[in-house]
Amino acid sequence: MGVLDVVIIGGGPIGIACGLEAKKKGLNYLILEKGPIVNSLYNYPVNMQFFSSSEKLEIDEIPFISNEAKPRRSEALEYYRRITTSNKLHINLFEKVTKVSKTANEFTIISDKNTYKSNNVVIATGFYDIPNTLNILGENLPKVSHYYNDPHFYAGQKLAIIGASNSAIDAGLECYRKGAEVTLIIRGEEVGQRVKYWVRPDIINRIKEGSIKAFYNSNVKEILEDKIVINTKNGEKTIQNDFVLALTGYKPNFTFLEKIGVEFSNDDKRIPTYNEETMETNVKGVYLAGVICGGMETHKWFIENSRIHAKIIVEAILNKN
Incomplete structure (x- = not known):
């Protein structure tokens, strides 16, 4: 496989959006997802209905048609699955990343199944895995x-x-x-x-x-x-x-970010350090996308206002190259 341009950790809606943008711009990319496609949404309650309307959940301007103005979990699973499969995105499912390390300008990404080399890493792991x-x-x-x-x-x-x-x-x-x-x-x-x-x-x-x-x-x-x-x-x-x-809420995997070297605000919000114009953290080559950007303020970022992160990050990588 050689050295990838970017490895995207997390195959939720924003991770998929990053993969779509990377593919569109000709980057050599790979998405690693520890569960099924859009694992977090899959683990939502079976009858869950989104607060957002379907058009606000769309990524890459691909229409999301739902029976009601506000779609349900089953419709979202179908939408993101079809996007992933029809666009033939490079995504490895049920593969959990256990370690990310950096030597010079190159990252080593170790999962429970393989080891990868990449020039950049995007972390789009959300916040649903660790309950408060x-x-x-x-x-x-x-x-x-x-x-x-x-x-x-x-x-x-x-x-x-x-x-x-x-x-x-x-x-x-x-x-x-x-x-x-x-x-x-x-x-x-x-x-x-x-x-x-x-x-x-x-x-x-x-x-x-x-x-x-x-x-x-x-x-x-x-x-x-x-x-x-x-x-x-x-x-x-x-x-x-x-x-x-x-049901007292959830939080990002701060330990995972800390081991990579990402810094945080010195308060209870624990907001990661990143450049809002590029989404790059204090660790050069590591980018954040989606709800993880808000730290403990998990209500601040969601699909409809963080889907723009994909274009920002890929553009930053291209400009750097």
Whole structure:
């Protein structure tokens, strides 16, 4: 294979966009994805509906046609899969990158299957792989999950959902409608303001009528086999429980970036250092694309406003060459 012009780590929508742009500009590229095509989207809940409209999820001006204005997970999987296969992108699936090192102006990329040499590296790994943990007793019990998939699993069960973002609220409504007894534990004083505008009134009304229970200004103190202990504004409360969904958000793989040498802001946001005009980090030849650019501010970047990163990065590589 020789020395590649660029290795793209991450085969999500933005990684695919980078591959399309690299191919268009004649670069010798390779995308490495640790799971299936658009692995993060594949692991979204089965009934998930995007906040963005289909045209805002398009990459490389390839039309995205969906049944509704706001597409669902299944439609997005089909769209990005067809783009990948019809354009015959060079992408290795189920191949996890374990190490990236640099000698002079050349990078060595080691995966669990192979070793590659490249002049440039694009990191587009998103943030969905590492959940924000609660760090409480019982968090590692089998009944606790940081990921939600299908509401059918929780039918007839006492389900506690920790969080007040889109993922938590969607899960709460879906599971309630499939017969779960849902209790929301919300750290703030209300349902999150960023919850989809057509969903927020629904959850508020379900809480008001008592169909879904909610503890505001509260947090879970401990998780036991058949109950959970909650710190509420009115004191400690213990409730019966079968399952817990701790949907408290996710974060980028900071350790992976640190080992490459990428620097971060000196605050809790942990925003990586990069040039906004080129997307190049403090490590020359290493570029960031997509949501990973926001550090802990995972709401700052998403598909519709980071798809431009592909053109910026490839143009920067060409200018450097």
